[in-house]
Amino acid sequence: MRGFFGFLFMNVIMWVIFCIIAVRDLREHRIPNKLLLTALIIKSVFFILADVNLDVLLDSIYSAVILFCLGLFFFFLRAMSPGDVKLLGTIGYITGITQFGSLLFYLTMGGGLVAIFCLFDAISQGYRPKSLKQKTNELALSRELGKIPHSRYEQKLVMPFAPSVVIGLALFYYFN
Template sequence: MLFFLIAVYDLREHRIPNKLLLLIIGTRVFELLLGLDVSLVLSSLLAGSLLFAFGLVLFALRAMSPGDVKLMFVVGFSTAITNIGSLLYWIIVSGGIVSVFCLFYAQARKYEKVSFLSRVRNDWNRLRTRQVDKAKSISLVARTTRYGDKLVMPFAPSIVIGMAMFYYFN
């Protein structure tokens, strides 16, 4: 249920709340302390570390945000999955599916009515960028929006859907 809440929050706010991640980690630590199984603790840490490393590589390639990297660790730590390759496969498949829907959504939003003030602001920014050189133009676009012109998608829903697909198909 907490992973579902994280996915919905990432869809709405484009960020993952640390409080929910800490709640999942705390619950898992409590569960591990009750069981006192050293092999389960080690497999949880190993899975979390491997998924974190995978996410860190994607973060370095600018394909993933820091919140998603943290979520990858929490997924590995809380589930202690030993078949990480299969989990990553299903996360990538679900990421592709979600990205298609995000692309369709972005295309549909292009045709929405925009308020007069937003249109004036966009025209003004476009006019300012024409009058400056290319380097200044790139920094100006980066300052006006968080990601510039790039199409972005929240990745937490892909991770949660990928986890569900992993458990369903494996």
């Protein structure tokens, strides 16, 4: 029973950490490194206390590296922020690689749900997406005038990523 309660306690702590991360991302548009590091340390301590074999640890590390690199790819495309990339790496380490395709599917579903609600919220507040022609004309005009965009997210609809990851993670654990 001691192993079961330790496992249950570790999961409760992880969910509390992820909920705090999601709320902080919603409120401040930042994902605290301290909370990500805390989640990594707790999972590592769990690996040590549960006396898992090296293969399970390596699977978690592989998953972390793959998700981090995937997030880094989207960061270079300017679709993600650095905190989002670190969050994906942390999620990879915590979940492992055993059902990696399923994890990606549910993370995408969670992201899609949150994106739809963010779009509806923005439209209700007067946001009107620009057409491709409008964007092209503005880009051409800014190049003619020699202007450089001031913000990474200028003229873009942005959404917090951590809540969608937490929702996707909840879907992953519920349906698997």
